[in-house]
Amino acid sequence: MRLLLLGGTEFVGRAVAEDAVARGWDVTVFHRGRHPAPAGASALLGDRLAPGxxxxxxxxxxxxxxxxxxxAPTAVRDAARLLAPRAGRYAYVSSRSVYAAPIAVGSxxxxxxVDGSPDAAGTDYAADKRGGELAALDAFGDRALLVRAGLILGPYENIGRLPWWLGRIARGGPVLAPGPRDQPIQYIDVRDLAxxxxxxVQRELAGPYDLVGPSGHATMGGLLEACVQATGSDAELRWTDPGTILAAGVQPWVELPVWLPPGEDHDAMQRSDVSKALGTGLRPRPVEDTxxxxxxxxxxxxxxxxxxxDRPVVGLDPEREAAVLNARA
Incomplete structure (x- = not known):
């Protein structure tokens, strides 16, 4: 297989490139040259937002x-139009954020x-991802694969969610652990996505697929306990009621990455039906491995x-964490 990666040097793109190289594929990455191309891949340089x-x-x-x-979806539009006559298939890594609220349990x-346009210059993440999907579909039709990823974790993460938890737990001591401990979380290891x-693409699948592990494949407790085990830390996980955390003004997802309290947002993000992807070969690895x-x-x-x-720094300030733990006590 001759594979062209638009990107390919960070997080998702890098995981895809490394997997493809390991398969013996002929891999080319098109990028801006800010990071080295993965070993075994050829590189083409360019800035898809610049003229020419x-x-x-x-x-x-x-x-x-x-x-x-x-x-900006225009970047997908222009690349897809250029490549459509010379490429067999086009896989666009989209997001489950394209679904319009409210998102029902088991969706x-x-x-x-949401509404989106391939001609948009970029204003809103969900609309931009939908616009990117439409751009891929406009150029490739039934040769387009829409990979609607959920929360992505794993090596090379440049958003900071799992790295923050690992760093916090590695420091040890009492750790604010947001409950419920057995609450299901839904995510995808970047290597499983790749x-x-x-x-x-090798099987010529097309259309939208929600790419995230099944709800309950892991829990918040399992994730944080795996962090304790991996780091060898003496951290003490102090499981805290969501009401206490919210009353202290702590922001779910941002200050306590991955975590959402029970309710509509959690159900929308963490309780989707991914049987379509599972039926086509998705095999999520254990949370301990991730x-x-x-x-x-x-x-x-x-x-x-x-x-x-372009993403906010996540994580809870130590003084705020200590204040919540003291209030809890």
Whole structure:
């Protein structure tokens, strides 16, 4: 397989590139040159937002394209139109954020989606992802695969969610653990996303697929306990009622990454039906493996995870954490 990756040097793109290289595929990554290309991949340089920035893609043929773009849909539109005559399939890594609220428990790919346009310059994450989907569909039709990812964790994470928990728990001491302990979480290991996506383009799957593990594959307790185990920390997880945390003004998801209190937001994010992806080969690995491998990667790079400049820094300030723990006591 000849694979073109639009991106391919960070997080999802890098995981896809490394998996494809390991399969023996001929891999080309198109990127801006800010990070080194993965070992074994060829590189083409360009900035898809700049005038003439796609010039490096004017020639060449590929069996499949994987696009991880997450901003202005016009970038997907222009690349997809350029490549449609010379590429077999186009996999666009989208997001479950494209579904319109309220999202019902057990929702799947048939749920209503937000409005979006392939001609939008980029204003809103959900609308931008939907616009990117429409751009891929406009250019490739039934050769387009829409990978609607949920929460993504694992090595190379540049959002900071799992790296923050690992770093906090590695410091040890009492840790504010947001309850309920047995509350299900729904996420996808980036390597499982990469493997499924490459299998899917090889099998010529098309249309939308929600790419996230089944609800209950892991729990908040399982995730944080795996962090304690991986780091070898003496951390004491102090499970705290959601009401206490919310009363203190702590922001779910942002200050306490991954966690959402019971309710509508949790159900929308953490209780979707992913039987379509499971039926086509998605095999989520145990949460312990995701956590341990992310910790090993962090140690390899000196303990500090990269941070995407277009995403907010996540995590709870130590003084705020201490105040909530004291109130809890």
């Amino acid at each position: 920035g796609l010039a490096a893609l004017d020639e060449g043929e590929w069996d499949a394209v994987v696009d991880t773009w997450s901003a 799947n790919e048939d749920g209503p989606v 493997a499924w996506t490459l299998d899917a 956590v341990a491998d992310t910790w090993a990667w962090l140690q390899d790079i000196g303990g500090t995870a990269p941070q995407r400049p």
